[in-house]
Amino acid sequence: MRKRTAQPTRAGQLTGTQLQIVTIHNDGLRESITLANQGTLAQPMCGWVLATLRGERFYFFPDDVVMLPEMMVTIHSGQDALDAPPRDLLWAREQMWNNRGDVAVLFDSNGLEVDRYTYPHKRILGSAAQHRKQLVRDSGTWWMVDELRT
Numbered sequence: 001m002r003k004r005t006a007q008p009t010r011a012g013q014l015t016g017t018q019l020q021i022v023t024i025h026n027d028g029l030r031e032s033i034t035l036a037n038q039g040t041l042a043q044p045m046c047g048w049v050l051a052t053l054r055g056e057r058f059y060f061f062p063d064d065v066v067m068l069p070e071m072m073v074t075i076h077s078g079q080d081a082l083d084a085p086p087r088d089l090l091w092a093r094e095q096m097w098n099n100r101g102d103v104a105v106l107f108d109s110n111g112l113e114v115d116r117y118t119y120p121h122k123r124i125l126g127s128a129a130q131h132r133k134q135l136v137r138d139s140g141t142w143w144m145v146d147e148l149r150t
Contacts, residue, residue, distance in 0.1 A: 016041035021117035047109025
């Protein structure tokens with residue numbers, strides 16, 4: 001008899017969820033970015049990716065992270081970065097965000113842009129057609145391309 005193992009749930013943004021990048025804190029040696037689920041359903045984050053547009057650095061959400069309705073999660077980087085799942089997740093102990101300004105892009109498990117946040121300037125919604133990106137992978141390498149329009 002075969003042993004059953006649980007498979008992580010990979011899903012694009014589910015109807016009823018509304019994931020949004022709330023803020024980026026980039027001041028000094030500790031950085032963080034906060035996401036919120038402003039919808040009414042839980043969203044499994046398996047396969048989801050957070051990226052810096054300028055540096056093209058990627059954070060891959062752990063398979064067991066689920067964003068419950070009204071939940072906020074902060075992803076930390078830099079010296080003394082917090083690591084206290086499920087609400088405080090560690091990206092890296094090095095700086096990830098450009099000090100002069102950067103764009104955070106949130107991708108679903110299908111590689112489609114869900115939201116983006118620009119700093120130090122105003123927030124730019126991911127639905128802005130001229131700015132939408134898609135995450136692609138080839139032979140283990142990840143990069144962002146302009147989303148194909150059909």
